[in-house]
Amino acid sequence: MIIRAAIRSDLGAILRLLRDLGDTTPTQSGTVRMSSAAVRAWTRMEGDPDRTVVVAERRGQIIGTLDLIVVANLTHDAQPWAVVDNVVVDAGCRRRGIGRALMDDAVDRAARAGCYKIELLSHESRGSAHEFYRALGFSDFVEGFRRYL
Secondary structure, three states, rough: EEEEOOHHHHEEEEEEEEHHHHHOOOOOOOOOOOOHHHHHHHHHOOOOOOEEEEEEEEEEEEEEEEEEEEOOOOHHHHHHHEEEEEEEOHHOOOOHHHHHHHHHHHHHHHHOOOOOOOEEEEOOOOHHHHHHHHHOOOOOOOOOOOOOO
């Protein structure tokens, strides 16, 4: 398995994985439509030096992904912090260390960027994901709030 930064040709596979988060609409054939909006978003994302979409690849197949953003900061002696989002491992490949490898890579990238913390949000209904994050050393001592626009 290889953990690496995603490239444009990975977009279709990433969108397929993200379907597991419930945000995308599959076509009648079951594939995820690569909309022009998704392509425009990808173009912005790949041009952002503070953002990395990371993928896990095995035998030429993308089997996991996450999104890492490094945020400039004025506190903590102007050290940046990082946020992880959209963590997904293919349903048929879970519990095999792929998520751990993706998260270890994200933590390493954040540390190399000089971040003083890395955080993520996970829906309260995702108990097994919370156990996974705790096992990686994340703590859930903060209450999060969100407002959709």
